[in-house]
Amino acid sequence: MRKTKFTSGLLTFSLLLAASAIAGNANKGTLQVDETVTVGGKQLPAGKYQVEWAGSGPDVELSISNGRDTVAKVPAQLLPLKKAETGSGYSTNTDQAGNKALTGIFFGGKKYELSIAEASAATAIPSDKTQGSN
Secondary structure (H helix, E strand, C coil): CHHHHHHHHHHHHHHHHHHHHHHHHCCEEEEEECCCEEECCEEECCEEEEEEEECCCCEEEEEEECCCCEEEEEEEEEEECCCCECCEEEEEEECCCCCEEEEEEECECCCEEEEECCHHHHHCEEEEEEEECC
8 A cells, every 4th residue: 555655646746757857948949049149139249059948838038048147038929830940040130220129039840930020020031031050
């Protein structure tokens, strides 16, 4: 009887631990930027960044870090896609001065993308999505 309760409790704990591990990874990804882009008023030089978002609805808060420090926090929207992206990458808008603003992040194999609203998006010229190796 005691052994059964212990085994049952251990199994329940294992399932909860596995579920939290899976759920914890769902809101994270990697962003490989091939050029200097602006997000949230801050410039991100070319490089590899970690992205993480918090929120359960379409409106989320996106944090971008360089591994050690958070370099930008911006509001974003989690948008569903009809089909999964084939590769990972990002999209930008270019303003009249030629500066590029990060407007979206997409992940290979995922049926969603993160859309980032920039204040300068109204005067920007949309660019194509850039495929990267996120």
